Amino acid sequence: MYASNQSVSDEPAPNTPERIAALENQLAEMQKLMLQLEKMSTVGVLASSITHEFNNILTTVINYAKMGLRHRDEATRDKAFDKILAAGQRAAKITTGMLSYARNRPESREMHRLSQLVEDVLVLVEKDLQKHRVSLVKNFAADAYADVNPNQLQQILLNLIINARQAMEQGGTLTITVDIDRDGSWAIVSVKDTGSGIPSDQLPKIFDAFYTTKKADEQGQGGTGLGLAFCRQIIEAHRGRIRVDSRVGEGTSFTLKLPLGKANDFISSKAG
Ligand SMILES: Nc1ncnc2c1ncn2[C@@H]1O[C@H](COP(=O)(O)OP(=O)(O)O)[C@@H](O)[C@H]1O
């Protein structure tokens, strides 16, 4: 067998085009796996607050069903049905959001209203924010549209929001802004917290893959260090920019800039 001979050789394998292609394939596969890993880590962070929320929804459904059975007058029953319907719809919104987030959709872009994408993500994190005494300010200053892969943009937003929440251990304020820049060529989304801030010697490293300052907690949930690396990669693939401003002890703000789309492109892409 030649294989054993080759393995003792000190010579590196020659960089033939076949080998390079094989390595590139491996790299692409690894990147896909890492993307999935980062997603699953986010799902892990949200699992407990979402489970609690489902418990609350079930309690609502059970109590109003009991009330409707006990009080047979029309007004009480209508009220009970309304409450049960609203609770069911909320549960459906959360599961739909979670499933669509966990799915790995192929590259496909469409014109999207950015405030709507933000709202879709907030359904998943609202309870987590409440639990950690973080109040939410939505500042949708302009109706901005951009040509994006919604699944990827959701992933970016979730990472930025969870990073922000994790930086506000004592609670604080999370402000999410959607706007259009002054000369009208960029859509802007920013996620700002009043948390710990990032020391200036760490700032240059935060976008590096595997750079994390989060140690595993008792639920084994540390950081992957992949979130911001993917954020940057995804935003640059969308021909956008991501920037960070931070002050230790005051907080951090991440700003995304995406080429602005027009609402009428949105209408035609939905129709066509
Ligand atoms: N809003 C923020 N406030 C303070 N530090 C942050 C914030 N966002 C990111 N960081 C820092 O950047 C690091 C990398 O973030 P990220 O790539 O999302 O990985 P992870 O969240 O898995 O640690 C974090 O570990 C943290 O040190």
Ligand SMILES: [Mg+2]
């Ligand atoms: Mg992160």
